[in-house]
Amino acid sequence: MSQLLDLKKADTIPAWCPGCGNFPILKAFSGAFAESGLNPEKTVLVSGIGQAAKLPHYLEPPCNIFNGLHGRALPAATGIKCANHELEVIVTSGDGDMYGEGGNHFIHAIRRNIGLKVFVHNNQVYGLTKGQASPTSDEGFVTRIQTHGVMSTPFNPLALAIVEGCSMVARTCTGDPVHLKATMLEALRQKEGFVLVDILQPCVSFNQINTYKWYKERMRPIPPEHDPYDRMKALALAFQWGDSIPTGIIYRSRRPSFESRQPVLRQGSLVTRIKQKTLEQHQ
Amino acid sequence: MSQLLDLKKADTIPAWCPGCGNFPILKAFSGAFAESGLNPEKTVLVSGIGQAAKLPHYLEPPCNIFNGLHGRALPAATGIKCANHELEVIVTSGDGDMYGEGGNHFIHAIRRNIGLKVFVHNNQVYGLTKGQASPTSDEGFVTRIQTHGVMSTPFNPLALAIVEGCSMVARTCTGDPVHLKATMLEALRQKEGFVLVDILQPCVSFNQINTYKWYKERMRPIPPEHDPYDRMKALALAFQWGDSIPTGIIYRSRRPSFESRQPVLRQGSLVTRIKQKTLEQHQ
Amino acid sequence: MVDVLIRIAGEAGQGVVTAGNTLIGGLSGMGVHLLSTQSYMSRIRGGLNWYDIRVSDRECFAGREQADLLVSFTNTAREVLSGSLIPGGLNLHDGEASDSANMIPLNAAKLAKELTGSTLAANSVAAGAVFSLLGYPSDALCGYLEKLFGQKSRELADANTKCARAGHECIKKAGFWERLHAPLPSGSVIGHIWSGAAALGLGAATAGVKFATAYPMSPSTATFAWLAEHSDQYGILVEQAEDEIAAVNMVCGATYAGVPALTTTSGGGFALMAEGLSLAGMMELPVVAVIAQRPGPATGMPTRTAQQDLQFALRAGHGEFPRAIYAPGTVQQGYQLIRTALQTAHWYQTPALLLTDQFLQDMEKLVPVFPETDKPIDRCLDLDAGAEYQRYRVPATGGVSSRAIPGGKALVVVDSDEHDTAGHLSEDFQARISQQDKRMAKLAAMQAEALPPEYYGPDTAELLLICWGSSYGPVREAVDALNTSGRSAAMLHAAQIWPLTPDAWKLRLSGRRRICCVEGNQTAQFAALLRETGILAQAETLLRYDGMPFTGAEIAERIGP
Amino acid sequence: MVDVLIRIAGEAGQGVVTAGNTLIGGLSGMGVHLLSTQSYMSRIRGGLNWYDIRVSDRECFAGREQADLLVSFTNTAREVLSGSLIPGGLNLHDGEASDSANMIPLNAAKLAKELTGSTLAANSVAAGAVFSLLGYPSDALCGYLEKLFGQKSRELADANTKCARAGHECIKKAGFWERLHAPLPSGSVIGHIWSGAAALGLGAATAGVKFATAYPMSPSTATFAWLAEHSDQYGILVEQAEDEIAAVNMVCGATYAGVPALTTTSGGGFALMAEGLSLAGMMELPVVAVIAQRPGPATGMPTRTAQQDLQFALRAGHGEFPRAIYAPGTVQQGYQLIRTALQTAHWYQTPALLLTDQFLQDMEKLVPVFPETDKPIDRCLDLDAGAEYQRYRVPATGGVSSRAIPGGKALVVVDSDEHDTAGHLSEDFQARISQQDKRMAKLAAMQAEALPPEYYGPDTAELLLICWGSSYGPVREAVDALNTSGRSAAMLHAAQIWPLTPDAWKLRLSGRRRICCVEGNQTAQFAALLRETGILAQAETLLRYDGMPFTGAEIAERIGP
């Protein structure tokens, strides 16, 4: 074969655009992770494909990583949690990954209320594939594919998660790093069940509508008197979009988690229950 | 090849169990269809796979039929409606078909608010594959697969459809043939957008919990003063389950349909815009 | 060879299978060879289903077309199926007598009701009647019923044995004792009744599978249900997935975390798994899928049988990665090969598929106790890996890296993108080449270990019938029939489809006058693979794709003179 | 042959492609042959991307490894890529001068800013500079810029022509006029610049496609985007699907309703379409999918090229049904073959696939006006069918039934289950056999009409290079190079992969001293198909799977003496 070029020099890390909202997310996540006291060795970061989904590779301190298929982070994470529910399983995903290609898993993983912490970098656009509309794109958003603008109702992940009794549902935004980190920390500290954190994230390359400024002007931290266990109130908050966007913990439920209900898991995680013959590698 | 047996004699139609809730649905649908004045030649019945999905084959008068893959009735119906939006496109499907395998399409077809009438025969079980839990099975429902009973939160199709601004959302039940037919007729008469009718349907073979009696005792027709355009009130109704289950038209929105918003469809349906060379069949 | 085929037929929902199970269960204590097959329509009630039991003094491997005895529960069953009786065959009919000479009326439900006040034990009446026709005493049957019902309730056990005896008596009294020429009981034929579907479940459970997930799809569901029913016993977490994509990706996740896992599906569901299979190839995960075939394309014939997905299984998934494919020919091979599939997947850290079909899934057989019960496979893990661990270090030969799992000192990084030795996504051309070479290097080692074809028949047979998977039984019986009638035939059966072992195959091919590939499909998919791999340039084909399995007699007849 | 390769390189987001487009657009009026290729990483900003333009006095078909001129936008581009210059090659560098002899500094942005007050027209400065290096006057370039910007704004047009002239002047003044040995302009080379991706879009649009749906996936998205951008012009409804499963099922629905439709994807997305493809086979729907290949397995290398999905495309979907597969080798073939694919799908009422890849999708070429503009394909419909219509009536030969669409007098019933002639689901064995035979009968007719391989080179060439799809260009250039150096070589190219035409192939194979299959994959997938179909038992292989396309020189060199 002819001489292969060496591209290592050009392959700078992270592979994100300067100014991208993924940077503050990475920073906040690293901070929250450190503060949470989670053990990287006992943590798996699971992602699909997209710009957001690259985050696990950049995390300090490094963790275990399962960077799977576009749209399939949740079933992979579910399999990992089933196999070893002593592991902390964290999913980091994009709006296309989670609500588009992965929509069916989103519905059903929340129904299971399996113990996953799910962070969705919601930039309301497909970043990695260069700017098509995503399920959360605002109506009227014009792209090379949506030449007459988006015509579908934006998907409301928070409302769906609330309807399904998700353990914890939150929204935050890269525009406020303190709020971002605090919300992430709260999510990481959640003891049981499915946790959804939808993070409004500017994409400086492909979304000129929902910018840092646009989000920042609209973010309205949820007042402390909000009772997150009140489903209808939570839904009312989840529906707010436009001039004011509530951020913070919108909903909580006391539903038991998937793991806690499985009789076969009562004696410990599956992975510890395998009679291992030998450790020799087969030749 | 050896002599083939002739099974035609045994292949009685319909292939449903005696007493199955699909019979009243078929009857009500035939009645509503006749009353609606729809033209069978201009109507396509689309279904996936399951017991419910066989209905199109049994309808009198017969219509055009697209009996596609399990879970994929909605995208097929979407393609048909896109190609020829002069056709009335009606989807008949099971709870597994529509909310399980087809969940992602359910989310996104409603977001499009494309003009489909969707009737889901919700028997809270997988009938054709012999009795596994479906996404709508009640918690605790025991099957050969769910040996310790269903542990997931039941999927709430009505709430999701309301959250997404579906044009019309209704629930009815085979326990009340008059209500069933009236609701179906109302659905068929809807002029625009996505219409979801979730029909509670007993499965006498595999669901011994949600029986005719169980449904009948719980059906509560929605009082006429309910304003279907009130989203929060509609959601409150959609959440009611257990001792009392509201039936009737729960929600309506004034969202324009997908077809009405597409500039390329303004000059007529796509199928009429094809320059046909010849009608000769190629040899 | 003494060989009786009993066909129990009626509508779906009438308990045809239960009746069959009662009968075969009773017969299992008689010391005769037993094999059953099933034919049913895609409906829950009505239609026409049947359950065939072969009772023989020699081991059976397939069904037969013609029955010695038809037990009909409905007039339709009688009308449609009495044409499939051998000349002089009997019809035990649940109804009133007719003028037909071969018809023996038996109102089992009525008799049961009279005796026990309920129709619940009607199957035992029928089973007793069949025992009588076979000329067997009712003791073994009663012993079986005693065991089956005794644990649940004394009354039930008594009612059933009473009914069995009554059915037995009533036929004897009517003068039909031993009207079927049945094999003599023999002390050496002992064991349990296992279906192909259940044998796969047991093989997986004993191999150490701890996580199983699937979306229901005939004819794979029986294996999944077996695992669910035995989940507490074996400590298996069984989870119904929302779709097949979820199932295969959950298995990817579970195997990554160190738990042997599998999914079961049929062709249409497997089609949805193709991307996930490619993921397992890229991430080097020991993913195992059972594909229970049925006639396609699309929904096709959901309750019928086929061998149509060989080529699809072989190429499914984009890109190039190694895989192993097994196709058991018998119930016992099912048990063995699911274990082999799991072990191969773990040795080589790559997906393994097992092709079965409706015919084999539903086939039940009296088999000796499975030999390796309780020996789990070796997961081939490096549990001591430390902080310097790299998941995809390239070994000197063979392509297999040491495999750690998350939770220990080693961080385990796996990626669906092309990656470096540490598992991090990389756009480097050198990394690409070395990782792709590493992955594909495993195939040669897999080939060196692959199962050679099984040869059955005289060494020098002139006619060689090649087959794979569930056609084993019919072809083997055809070989016996042909040789009995003075021909010189042998079978060459592939229980492993990929990789193939060309040398072992070629050894068996030379010097034949006639070679014919027998396959349950229309395009002779295995013959195509033999051409592609340079094993066999040309062969006759003998194909069937109506949804029904081959029989030995059919093959023998179609082979012609 | 005069042949200059210009390589424009920089980070993603720096406008490498825009610069390339400006230059090739300007050159398109010069009467020289032009071809461009692209290399880029899977990121939106940063990294290292490049855009190559070949300027030649003969038609070009592929890229080249070594450049005559490197236009570098960053130091990294210069450092990584200056090694790929031919001896004595030049480097036009956007930055300060260095001591390197071959380096020509050009601060295009600065110059643009000085001249126009903005850096917007920097690309025109660079293009002017390259024109000067080629020894071309700036008129053609300015004419092109005038046309490009003139419609939008006068100022923009003026600014750009001014900048182009300035870049031209500045290089001339610095003494670099005509430093590249460029081909002489010729009046006979005229046309437009088309990419492979756009040619597919145009072919589909002119063929009458009215509905296109896809889920974005590199490198197929460019075709989908072309259709979206021209949707108003051609009256095409373009809808982004929620996933690939939706896309293929929407296409099934649309074609059922009578509208030519297609979807575009790459291997991973196609994996999700396998079940839908099987549906199209069963329902006999003219479904067309464009598969733009990239290296797998799994996510693999999203922005690189590969020819790895041939066998997968050939077998994707459970069950057995006919399909056609095309693989264009050039931009023009892309236009033709997407039309052929659509026509074949409609003639035979069965799916057709088109295999392209990143290399061909991004390849741009100066091509004459496409010949068949505006002639739609024949949908082959029976629009007069009446109430007695049956969708799947079995014809005497050929398997093609008359096809009506819903909306007329005829009711059209289609089913994914096995069905009777009326389209209603049926469990009847006779129906199964006759419908399955009917479907598969189409394959023979499709084969009789399939495209034979294209032969290029002297009739009696000793060395025959077999290839398919996008390897056409590199192999053809290798053949020229080999023959120029005194060898005797020819190319045999498959633009249709399935069905193959064994007789036409065999005719070309006999009497060669050496036969070699050149493929962009690791397992020689097409060679395997040639073995399977009995066309060619053995051949050498020459493979590449690092994610980069072949070049002619590379193949010629690897063929060896």
Ligand SMILES: Cc1ncc(C[n+]2csc(CCOP(=O)(O)OP(=O)(O)O)c2C)c(N)n1
């Ligand atoms: C099956 C499949 N379909 C499509 C793609 C192409 N693809 C990669 S990332 C992506 C969308 C990314 O959008 P999002 O998830 O919002 O992430 P972002 O890049 O915006 O962070 C798509 C469509 C793929 N890799 N696999």
Ligand SMILES: Cc1ncc(C[n+]2csc(CCOP(=O)(O)OP(=O)(O)O)c2C)c(N)n1
């Ligand atoms: C891809 C695929 N997976 C699985 C199946 C098997 N299958 C057929 S129908 C069905 C479920 C039917 O349940 P539902 O939709 O609720 O319909 P019902 O029979 O209850 O009316 C399943 C799992 C299939 N045909 N295709």
Ligand code: SF4
């Ligand atoms: S494309 Fe958008 S989301 Fe992706 S890295 Fe760039 S700015 Fe961030």
Ligand code: SF4
């Ligand atoms: S299985 Fe249930 S849903 Fe299906 S036909 Fe029978 S009663 Fe009806």
Ligand SMILES: [Mg+2]
């Ligand atoms: Mg996004």
Ligand SMILES: [Mg+2]
């Ligand atoms: Mg159901």
